[in-house]
Amino acid sequence: MRAAADSSRPPPPAASEPSARRSDWGTLARLMPYLWRYRWRVGLALSFMVAAKVANVGVPLLLKELVDRLSIAPGSVQAMLVVPVGLLVAYGLLRLSTSLFTELRELVFAKATEGTTRSIALQVFRHLHAMSLRFHLERQTGGMTRDIERGTKAVQSLFSYSLYSILPTLIEMVLVLALLGIKFDAWFAGITAAALVAYIGFTVAVTEWRTQFRRQLNELDSKAHSRAIDSLLNYETVKYFNNEEYEARRYDESLDRLRRAAVKSQRTLSLLNAGQQLIIALALIAMLWRATEGVVAGRMTLGDLVMVNAFMIQLYVPLNFLGVIYRELKQGLADLDKMFVLLEREREVADAPGARPLAVTQGRVRFENVSFAYESGGRPILHDLSFEIPPGRTVAVVGPSGAGKSTLARLLYRFYDVPAGAGRITVDGQDIREVTQASLRAAIGIVPQDTVLFNDTVAYNIGYGRPSATPAEIEGAARSAHIHDFIAGTPQGYATMVGERGLKLSGGEKQRVAIARTLLKNPPILIFDEATSALDSANERAIQAELQSAARGKTALVIAHRLSTVVDAHEIVVLEHGRVAERGSHAALLAHGGVYARMWQLQHAQGGAEGVAAHWAQSPGPSLSTAP
Known part of the structure; x- marks a missing residue:
């Protein structure tokens, strides 16, 4: 489970409820x-x-x-x-x-x-x-x-x-x-x-x-x-x-x-x-x-x-x-x-007094010297991390479980806030801690690795990306996510119930529903957190093309284990132990012959993601040869 792996499951804080x-x-x-x-x-x-x-x-x-x-x-x-x-x-x-x-x-x-x-x-x-x-x-x-x-x-x-x-x-x-x-x-x-x-x-x-x-x-x-x-x-x-x-x-x-x-x-x-x-x-x-x-x-x-x-x-x-x-x-x-x-009970993440709506003009996202731990005094997850996602570009983040990849998505969504004095995250120069959460999340769409659906119809779950969408728009999003044929082949079609947490659907089907509803939302900033991890190779290639098309002209953060899914990214950031080990395009990183190149060789030699996992398990520590 990526969320649990990347965050090492956030330890519970002291209860804030009154004792008496x-x-x-x-x-x-x-x-x-x-x-x-x-x-x-x-x-x-x-x-x-x-x-x-x-x-x-x-x-x-x-x-x-x-x-x-x-x-x-x-x-x-x-x-x-x-x-x-x-x-x-x-x-x-x-x-x-x-x-x-x-x-x-x-x-x-x-x-x-x-x-x-x-x-x-x-x-x-x-x-x-x-x-x-x-x-x-x-x-x-x-x-x-x-x-x-x-x-x-x-x-x-x-x-x-x-x-x-x-x-x-x-x-x-x-x-x-x-x-x-x-x-x-x-x-x-x-x-x-x-x-x-x-x-x-x-x-x-x-x-x-x-x-x-x-x-x-x-x-x-x-x-x-x-x-x-x-x-x-x-x-x-x-x-x-x-x-x-x-x-x-x-x-x-x-x-x-x-x-x-x-x-x-x-x-x-x-x-x-x-x-x-x-x-x-x-x-x-x-x-x-x-x-x-x-x-x-x-x-x-x-x-x-x-x-x-x-x-x-x-x-x-x-x-x-x-x-x-x-x-x-x-x-x-x-x-x-x-x-x-x-x-x-107090909200851990609350809008600042006088917070204004986020104004997205270009969609430039910057992580500026961000350090973060899920609990004060606990194990740090990110260490002085800095990188930028330029407007209309796709930046991929790769690395082992626990490196902090999904933590980036959680911080960008403001599920947690970066502590004062530990850096900041900006969108078009606006510190996201100073804007309203509703406007920030309206500007971001995410396809998570672990998709949980409502116990309702397929149409409802896809339409949840934009509740005002018409049936034709819902069907269009399903076609883009390559799930329309599957839905049309069921007896109830788009009225098919998906069951508690979507358990009536396979992992790949749930993930395609998640992709469809994010495509329907059509926000200026996109996050793909292992968006195709539950798909077979044929569907992965087809949907990868749709995701690239959907990300065209948008700011996109791609979190991945499979390097084959990020080769077309404008920039690839390699994380190790919460730090940037190296960054660059796929070709530049291969030519550099560093951490990423070794990952790529192991992936092809040992069978894909398993080879990459073996590399991370054998890795002696962070390599900062090309870190900024």
């Missing part, structure tokens, strides 16, 4: 700006919520009146007319009002919830694409996508639980306590308040204790998911080494740890639920004993007893879910914070 999670209030404060744009909807939804709770509290009051009115002598005209027509209709209307206001609240707030979720998800998506190549080389796709999925769902759950459960319950608690204190003696309000304090305190304490198990459960879930995704993405490698059972055992180990954590979490949940029910049962017994005593003593009516019981049931039913709601709120805040941490 921010407070829950800090996470909520981070979320508020997204919600602020929907403030009028939030206000209206809160109004409907208060109206729903007022109607809900009125139900037990009407129920009391209904029971007390039933003490009228059976069969009387007053009992037949007043009770059904008055109180029963009012009771039904209150029930209807509760549901109506609740639905209106959800209807009004739905746009705020979905809009906020969409804004955050889109911002995270954009941020991930803006992150450096180093970040994406380190990432675990399965775990990261799981974190993003949980984070976006957390936005909805936070709004749902807070606006639909926590706030309504708090409002109802205040109303019930006020009514009990006004209509009856202080014992009723005192018992209710004490039970609520004990219930909430117990729930919060146990849920805080349970959070560690829940967090562990989520971490193990992410690891198991990452392991499964990674194994499936490397399906062919698993098959090559007959390691299906090994992968199944590794996955089963993850699932077993996940199972044990889930059982532990369920045990603590059962403890929480049992304790909550005990507190509720004791409070109900105390309240009903006090109410029954009042009825017997004549201080209260039978309707009062029914009302107190209805209040308690109405109040404690939502409290039954307080543990679950509190746990989900805490977990939602943790998941949301994890996504915000990802969103706030």
